[in-house]
Amino acid sequence: MSALAQPNAPRRAVELETVAMTKIFGSLVALEDVSIHVRPGTLHALLGENGAGKSTLVKCIMGFYQPTRGEVKIDGKPAVIATPRDAHAHGIGMVYQHFTLVPSLTAAENLVISRAHPPAVIDWKKEIKGLEAFLDTMPFKVPLTVPVSNLSAGEKQKLEILKQLYLDQRFLILDEPTSVLTPGEADEVLGLLRGMTEAGDLTILMISHKFREVSAYADDVTVLRRGRMIGGGKVGELSVADMSHMMIGDTKIRERAARKTFTDRPVVLEIAGLFAEDDGGIPAVKGVNLKIHGGEIVGIAGVSGNGQSTLIEVLSGQREPTEGQLFIDGADFQPVRQQMAKFKVFGLPEEPLKNAAVPRMTVAENIAFRTFDEPPIASRFGFMSPKPMRKQARDLIASYRVKTPSTEEPIENLSGGNVQRAILARELSGEVEVLIVANPCFGLDFASVSEIRSQIMDQRNRGAAVLLVSEDLDEILELADRVAVMSGGEIHYVRPIAEADRASVGMAMSGH
Ligand SMILES: Nc1ncnc2c1ncn2[C@@H]1O[C@H](COP(=O)(O)OP(=O)(O)OP(=O)(O)O)[C@@H](O)[C@H]1O
Numbered sequence: 048m049s050a051l052a053q054p055n056a057p058r059r060a061v062e063l064e065t066v067a068m069t070k071i072f073g074s075l076v077a078l079e080d081v082s083i084h085v086r087p088g089t090l091h092a093l094l095g096e097n098g099a100g101k102s103t104l105v106k107c108i109m110g111f112y113q114p115t116r117g118e119v120k121i122d123g124k125p126a127v128i129a130t131p132r133d134a135h136a137h138g139i140g141m142v143y144q145h146f147t148l149v150p151s152l153t154a155a156e157n158l159v160i161s162r163a164h165p166p167a168v169i170d171w172k173k174e175i176k177g178l179e180a181f182l183d184t185m186p187f188k189v190p191l192t193v194p195v196s197n198l199s200a201g202e203k204q205k206l207e208i209l210k211q212l213y214l215d216q217r218f219l220i221l222d223e224p225t226s227v228l229t230p231g232e233a234d235e236v237l238g239l240l241r242g243m244t245e246a247g248d249l250t251i252l253m254i255s256h257k258f259r260e261v262s263a264y265a266d267d268v269t270v271l272r273r274g275r276m277i278g279g280g281k282v283g284e285l286s287v288a289d290m291s292h293m294m295i296g297d298t299k300i301r302e303r304a305a306r307k308t309f310t311d312r313p314v315v316l317e318i319a320g321l322f323a324e325d326d327g328g329i330p331a332v333k334g335v336n337l338k339i340h341g342g343e344i345v346g347i348a349g350v351s352g353n354g355q356s357t358l359i360e361v362l363s364g365q366r367e368p369t370e371g372q373l374f375i376d377g378a379d380f381q382p383v384r385q386q387m388a389k390f391k392v393f394g395l396p397e398e399p400l401k402n403a404a405v406p407r408m409t410v411a412e413n414i415a416f417r418t419f420d421e422p423p424i425a426s427r428f429g430f431m432s433p434k435p436m437r438k439q440a441r442d443l444i445a446s447y448r449v450k451t452p453s454t455e456e457p458i459e460n461l462s463g464g465n466v467q468r469a470i471l472a473r474e475l476s477g478e479v480e481v482l483i484v485a486n487p488c489f490g491l492d493f494a495s496v497s498e499i500r501s502q503i504m505d506q507r508n509r510g511a512a513v514l515l516v517s518e519d520l521d522e523i524l525e526l527a528d529r530v531a532v533m534s535g536g537e538i539h540y541v542r543p544i545a546e547a548d549r550a551s552v553g554m555a556m557s558g559h
Pocket residue numbers: 072075077095096097098099100101102103104450451452460461462463464465490492
């Protein structure tokens with residue numbers, strides 16, 4: 048039945064259970080006998096370290112994967128979910144970490160085309176009226192007639208959620224829904240969703256790595272570890288320490304080294320008068336000048352979509368600038384492989400599986416990628432030598448706690464967080480003079496966040512010049528020596544960390 052067919056009789060919150068859900072990939076048991084019960088009208092958090100099986104569980108619920116064993120029950124009855132379409136028919140929808148809206152279309156257009164059977168000829172007057180009536184029943188509002196590309200990240204995320212509600216999905220799976228939002232937006236969105244669950248209009252299963260949000264907004268929690276359900280219960284009866292212990296057991300979290308003081312810090316990386324365009328040929332970086340010293344972390348804060356991605360693409364050689372120059376130690380620098388090796392430039396771009404890995408190649412090959420033509424991996428005659436390569440990969444996998452069945456697994460089969468760890472292992476393990484990282488902890492569990500931030504600080508303390516682009520203001524305030532804010536493709540605000548407070552950085556982020 049279409050969403051608009053019964054505008055006055057929306058579905059109520061759905062109850063969902065998984066019964067002994069098991070998923071085996073080759074020799075890897077990704078999920079084993081996981082039985083969770085998500086009560087109707089509750090917000091249920093799903094916690095677990097990277098690779099614990101959270102995505103596999105929700106993909107089985109959504110019909111992207113067929114479980115090896117086990118079943119899904121909806122409102123107490125076994126449900127056949129062979130495809131995502133079946134899941135939608137049962138009222139189950141999913142909101143992903145990344146946006147799925149068409150940027151050039153308006154919110155209204157996006158909503159109408161998302162219907163399973165949009166009309167061949169659309170009566171926009173009638174549709175807008177219908178949409179306004181629908182929005183009146185919702186706790187969120189978004190502008191209907193503005194192209195989605197002009198909406199803020201918070202508005203886009205609200206629209207993604209609204210789209211599911213418009214399609215009458217009453218069980219929403221949210222995959223780290225707040226990772227692209229500012230803390231204020233995150234509280235607003237979660238608060239409104241919580242209101243809907245309390246009213247009995249919606250049930251939510253939320254994958255999260257943020258204890259603060261779980262404690263503040265979730266009713267119940269389930270914790271997965273190595274594919275098994277390790278614990279859970281009512282959030283009100285569990286402390287953060289209880290939940291983190293369930294997630295990682297007795298694994299020790301590495302303490303961050305203190306910030307070393309340097310007496311002399313020469314300029315290492317200089318960005319001079321840089322201009323660049325985005326994919327659509329629109330100016331995205333407009334005259335950026337920045338000098339980064341050895342032993343210094345400069346954090347670039349900003350709301351996503353203000354030119355940071357384009358800047359990172361230029362610095363990592365993925366995009367040609369239209370104007371401007373880069374220097375390292377005063378010498379002209381072109382970000383091509385040979386010069387990156389010469390100047391010891393390393394980094395982590397956004398979406399590392401796409402931009403920093405060869406998805407079908409093995410974990411060992413991907414970890415060796417930057418060093419495959421150097422001894423001991425390359426032999427004297429230039430052939431790759433698999434034994435030292437595997438040994439090096441095994442050592443790095445162990446020290447960066449990358450979860451993979453073996454060094455020979457295609458890297459695309461690793462969980463998102465583990466791909467990130469594998470690439471960081473490759474990039475941080477050598478001698479680094481310049482480190483350029485974009486959202487290095489995006490999607491990582493708390494133990495890995497702590498580990499990766501420690502590694503970044505270690506490189507700084509060893510004298511590397513670090514450019515850290517992050518949408519997470521807390522990350523910047525925690526790591527950076529200086530804060531720069533990028534807004535509308537320009538950098539106007541640059542302050543030493545001691546003079547930067549959250550309010551003034553926030554103002555600069557919003558373009559003031
Ligand atoms: N298509 C696949 N083929 C082989 N192994 C897979 C596949 N998908 C997932 N895995 C493995 O299953 C395990 C669980 O992965 P999953 O993506 O469910 O973890 P996760 O808890 O969602 O992690 P993250 O927080 O990093 O997203 C991992 O070891 C992963 O490598």
